[in-house]
Amino acid sequence: MLLKNPAVMILDEATSHLDNENEALVQAALDNALRGRTALVIAHRLTTIRDAxxxxxxxxxxxxxxxxxxxxxxxxxxxxxxxxxx
Structure with a gap:
């Protein structure tokens, strides 16, 4: 995902099959990785998009x-x- 430096990232259900603990870890990493970028996040879990x-x-x-x-x-x-x- 971060081998290049994309200005725009699209995440489709990036945490959908994770338990709550692992979702929180991945979400924290994504928050950092997406800083300064445009992101289109497709999600059913509202915790994933709450800070959008x-x-x-x-x-x-x-x-x-x-x-x-x-x-x-x-x-x-x-x-x-x-x-x-x-």
């Missing part, structure tokens, strides 16, 4: 919400409901 600058929420292929974690939680919509079920 912008979260785009899709439901059945349709854009339903976008914003920061705090903004989306304040909306009380789809994202907030998913967060509450986790």
């Amino acid at each position: 600058d912008r979260i785009v929420v899709l439901d059945d292929g349709q854009l339903v919400e976008q914003g920061t974690h705090d903004e989306l939680m304040a909306l009380g919509g789809f994202y907030a409901r998913q967060e509450q079920t986790n």
